[in-house]
Amino acid sequence: MKSLLYLEIRQLINAIKNTTRSPKRLIPALLMGAWVGSWFIHGILQYTNAPGPRAPSLSLIKDIPISLLENGVFLFISIGSMIVMYNAFSSGMMIFSVSHIDFLFPTPIKRKSVLLMKLVKDYLKYGFYVAFFFMFMGIPAFGALNVNVVPSGFISIAAVTALMALVINLSHTINIIFTFGFERLKQAGTIIKVIIFGAPASAVAYGLYDFMRVGNAQESFIQAMNSPIINFVFAPAHWCAVLFLAPLNGVTKIDQLHLALLTAMALISFIVLLYRRENIYEPALGVSTKFAERRVAMRTGDYSGIRVNELRDKGATHAGGLSIPPFGRGAVAILWKSLLLRYRLSTTQLMMMIMLPIVLIYVIKVSLPRPELLSYLPMVLLYVVWAMSMLASAEMRSELKQANILKSMPIRAWKVMLAQAVNSTLYLTAGVFVFSAVMWILVPETRDPDPNKGSLLLACMFGAPFLGFVNVSASIVSALLYPDTRDPAQSFLGGMVSFILASLALIPCIVIVLGMLFALRSSYSNIAISVSLVNLIVGALGVALAGVLFHRFDPTSD
Amino acid sequence: MLKVTNLVKYYKRFLAVDGLSFEVGDGEIVGLLGPNGAGKTTVLRCVTGIVQASEGAIEIDGIDLETNEEEVKRRIAFVPEVPTPYEMLTVWEHLRFIAMAYQTMDGFEERADAMLHRFDLDEKRNDLVLSLSKGMKQKLAIACAFIHEARVILLDEPLIGIDPRGVHELKEMISEAKSNGKAILISTHMLDTAERLCDRIIILRRGTILAEGNLAELHESAKMGKDASLEDVFLTLTEEGGEVEITPLS
Ligand SMILES: Nc1ncnc2c1ncn2[C@@H]1O[C@H](COP(=O)(O)OP(=O)(O)OP(=O)(O)O)[C@@H](O)[C@H]1O
Ligand SMILES: [Mg+2]
Numbered sequence: 110m111k112s113l114l115y116l117e118i119r120q121l122i123n124a125i126k127n128t129t130r131s132p133k134r135l136i137p138a139l140l141m142g143a144w145v146g147s148w149f150i151h152g153i154l155q156y157t158n159a160p161g162p163r164a165p166s167l168s169l170i171k172d173i174p175i176s177l178l179e180n181g182v183f184l185f186i187s188i189g190s191m192i193v194m195y196n197a198f199s200s201g202m203m204i205f206s207v208s209h210i211d212f213l214f215p216t217p218i219k220r221k222s223v224l225l226m227k228l229v230k231d232y233l234k235y236g237f238y239v240a241f242f243f244m245f246m247g248i249p250a251f252g253a254l255n256v257n258v259v260p261s262g263f264i265s266i267a268a269v270t271a272l273m274a275l276v277i278n279l280s281h282t283i284n285i286i287f288t289f290g291f292e293r294l295k296q297a298g299t300i301i302k303v304i305i306f307g308a309p310a311s312a313v314a315y316g317l318y319d320f321m322r323v324g325n326a327q328e329s330f331i332q333a334m335n336s337p338i339i340n341f342v343f344a345p346a347h348w349c350a351v352l353f354l355a356p357l358n359g360v361t362k363i364d365q366l367h368l369a370l371l372t373a374m375a376l377i378s379f380i381v382l383l384y385r386r387e388n389i390y391e392p393a394l395g396v397s398t399k400f401a402e403r404r405v406a407m408r409t410g411d412y413s414g415i416r417v418n419e420l421r422d423k424g425a426t427h428a429g430g431l432s433i434p435p436f437g438r439g440a441v442a443i444l445w446k447s448l449l450l451r452y453r454l455s456t457t458q459l460m461m462m463i464m465l466p467i468v469l470i471y472v473i474k475v476s477l478p479r480p481e482l483l484s485y486l487p488m489v490l491l492y493v494v495w496a497m498s499m500l501a502s503a504e505m506r507s508e509l510k511q512a513n514i515l516k517s518m519p520i521r522a523w524k525v526m527l528a529q530a531v532n533s534t535l536y537l538t539a540g541v542f543v544f545s546a547v548m549w550i551l552v553p554e555t556r557d558p559d560p561n562k563g564s565l566l567l568a569c570m571f572g573a574p575f576l577g578f579v580n581v582s583a584s585i586v587s588a589l590l591y592p593d594t595r596d597p598a599q600s601f602l603g604g605m606v607s608f609i610l611a612s613l614a615l616i617p618c619i620v621i622v623l624g625m626l627f628a629l630r631s632s633y634s635n636i637a638i639s640v641s642l643v644n645l646i647v648g649a650l651g652v653a654l655a656g657v658l659f660h661r662f663d664p665t666s667d
Numbered sequence: 668m669l670k671v672t673n674l675v676k677y678y679k680r681f682l683a684v685d686g687l688s689f690e691v692g693d694g695e696i697v698g699l700l701g702p703n704g705a706g707k708t709t710v711l712r713c714v715t716g717i718v719q720a721s722e723g724a725i726e727i728d729g730i731d732l733e734t735n736e737e738e739v740k741r742r743i744a745f746v747p748e749v750p751t752p753y754e755m756l757t758v759w760e761h762l763r764f765i766a767m768a769y770q771t772m773d774g775f776e777e778r779a780d781a782m783l784h785r786f787d788l789d790e791k792r793n794d795l796v797l798s799l800s801k802g803m804k805q806k807l808a809i810a811c812a813f814i815h816e817a818r819v820i821l822l823d824e825p826l827i828g829i830d831p832r833g834v835h836e837l838k839e840m841i842s843e844a845k846s847n848g849k850a851i852l853i854s855t856h857m858l859d860t861a862e863r864l865c866d867r868i869i870i871l872r873r874g875t876i877l878a879e880g881n882l883a884e885l886h887e888s889a890k891m892g893k894d895a896s897l898e899d900v901f902l903t904l905t906e907e908g909g910e911v912e913i914t915p916l917s
Contacts (some may be wrong), residue, residue: 119760120756211747213768214717214749217736217738217740294678388719
């Protein structure tokens with residue numbers, strides 16, 4: 110135990126020292142700290158001052174009956190718990206670092222001590238996450254309802270943490286048992302799985318039956334959530350949902366009892382887990398290595414790396430689906446490769462490209478307070494392009510992983526960067542066109558051209574990709590400046606630089622648009638053409654700058 | 668002395684090691700060879716208690732791993748395959764942590780100094796591990812294994828990525844350990860090293876022993892002449908589907 114403490118404490122001290130020693134890491138860390146701190150203070154001030162009207166969008170919640178809210182939270186919690194427990198049968202969640210596997214597991218330190226340390230650290234982490242989440246989401250939400258979150262907020266946090274600990278202890282236990290008794294316990298496993306899935310199925314049936322009888326969807330939903338089987342199997346999740354809303358409901362004697370029960374269950378499951386005699390290292394082995402790979406990919410912002418890991422886990426060996434036939438030479442071939450990889454790796458992203466516009470536009474359409482504004486909806490395209498193009502810097506970073514290959518090719522640096530920028534811009538353009546089509550279909554107001562100025566939709570549709578090109582090149586520049594995002598502080602800085610550059614690139618556009626719109630009263634199409642020309646030039650400058658940076662980029666330095 | 672009897676290891680349903688028995692005597696160096704996925708790492712992980720043997724017994728100096736895990740582990744030094752040491756410890760702290768974990772703090776400073784000197788890591792002693800090169804990390808892992816007095820030394824491909832001087836030092840240390848009467852088991856793909864360093868060689872394929880013995884005995888089981896190299900023997904024996912006569916276990 111002493112050596113374990115030594116390990117933890119030294120690592121912590123060194124990590125802090127390592128951060129404070131380099132300004133490059135310290136400044137972003139301080140910025141982040143300040144940001145979190147200000148939220149915290151804001152949260153505290155919120156209930157010492159008399160609560161005023163704020164966060165108008167959240168007033169929506171006010172109209173939702175508490176029982177519906179409660180059941181919503183319950184649904185969320187129980188589905189989450191269900192998924193976690195179900196996965197535990199096949200893969201573990203007890204994730205150790207690879208260093209632990211290599212250096213800690215072979216030592217004669219008792220497995221129980223290692224497990225105890227691990228679990229305690231995990232509980233602290235969950236508690237912290239829950240508190241953090243509550244601070245950022247809960248306080249503003251409850252604040253908008255003029256509800257005091259102290260002290261009942263602590264009950265919310267405690268209840269959720271206890272439930273999380275319970276669920277995770279149970280799934281660790283399940284996983285340990287089933288790792289070693291895979292064949293022997295197959296039937297028992299099936300029975301448990303049937304129960305886990307049978308309960309919600311029964312609830313759905315119950316709810317549907319009620320709906321057919323009564324015909325009130327909301328009422329039936331609540332009925333289903335409170336059906337007897339659900340009430341029994343998911344009782345802890347139910348208590349937790351009620352307790353989570355303690356700031357709204359207040360805390361009754363029964364609630365206190367439930368909190369005590371939840372805590373007791375978490376404790377008991379903890380003790381049961383701690384006294385398992387199996388070798389807990391083994392279930393941790395495979396999942397930890399996998400997780401380590403994924404974490405490296407995540408930290409480097411290498412999204413294609415993450416996707417590749419996922420595909421490998423699924424056992425993919427062939428590239429399925431359609432393929433983009435090869436074309437081009439030199440830099441154009443790079444463009445082909447990027448388009449193909451992007452298409453192959455992010456089918457979900459492509460699905461999003463179609464689903465997101467439909468959902469977003471529908472939501473805007475129904476919730477816009479002044480319908481006459483709908484004819485200006487195409488402006489949203491510009492915002493979407495601006496926001497989405499920030500993702501280009503993540504793509505660039507994963508591309509830089511192959512900088513060794515790219516840099517050794519006999520292709521000029523700026524052409525490589527141009528291929529990269531065009532790749533991202535083409536995807537943005539496709540997105541813009543889908544968006545425009547959805548708008549045209551769903552919002553008739555956007556169809557008719559303005560008698561004096563022409564069609565805003567067409568102008569935005571053809572102007573947005575050029576704006577995207579500028580933003581993409583800005584993002585690429587920031588990725589080249591901060592290629593390594595393994596360090597969270599640096600990636601924070603990289604994100605900020607990307608944001609600042611993209612905003613700067615926006616200035617000429619804004620000036621021209623405002624000038625032409627109000628001073629010259631030009632038509633939309635003329636504005637779009639002029640702005641696009643300017644954007645093309647600014648974007649080209651960005652690509653040239655990226656080329657210079659890429660030329661100097663040293664792929665070996667970490 | 669390390670004694671493995673009828674070791675079977677399933678990962679869930681996958682049979683990785685299938686009824687392996689062998690011994691490594693005191694003062695003996697045994698090489699564990701075999702194609703990728705043969706089960707070498709799995710055997711070493713079972714012996715170190717990182718994974719749990721599905722069947723069979725593992726004993727060191729007559730102490731059983733199953734019933735007396737901590738005692739057995741204290742007698743083992745292990746160099747993992749592609750080690751990942753704790754990045755947020757300094758080199759010195761890393762050695763210290765390992766010594767603490769094995770409860771061998773007496774004379775730690777001198778031993779650690781000597782070890783760092785041997786592996787040319789003097790200058791790095793107060794640097795964080797994250798600043799070390801790949802080969803230096805490997806050297807640190809070896810230093811960690813030798814920092815405590817083990818009876819059995821297990822090395823999983825220890826020679827990868829180390830510079831010639833490091834390789835020389837490691838071989839020296841292995842020889843010293845041998846003359847101090849320790850049992851040494853090395854998994855490796857470097858056949859020439861295995862040929863020169865090891866007293867005995869075990870060739871695995873798909874979790875079973877294909878052949879075992881010194882070079883002469885291996886020649887015999889591969890039905891080859893005396894002047895055939897270990898490489899020839901290995902290639903002949905591990906050829907899939909080849910008719911192989913398995914030598915009886917000693
Ligand atoms: N944690 C694990 N879960 C499931 N299967 C595993 C696990 N670890 C190893 N295996 C499988 O067990 C078999 C033996 O693997 P092992 O790592 O022991 O081979 P090896 O002889 O060390 O190979 P190499 O020479 O590549 O290091 C392989 O087929 C591997 O896929
Ligand atoms: Mg191996």
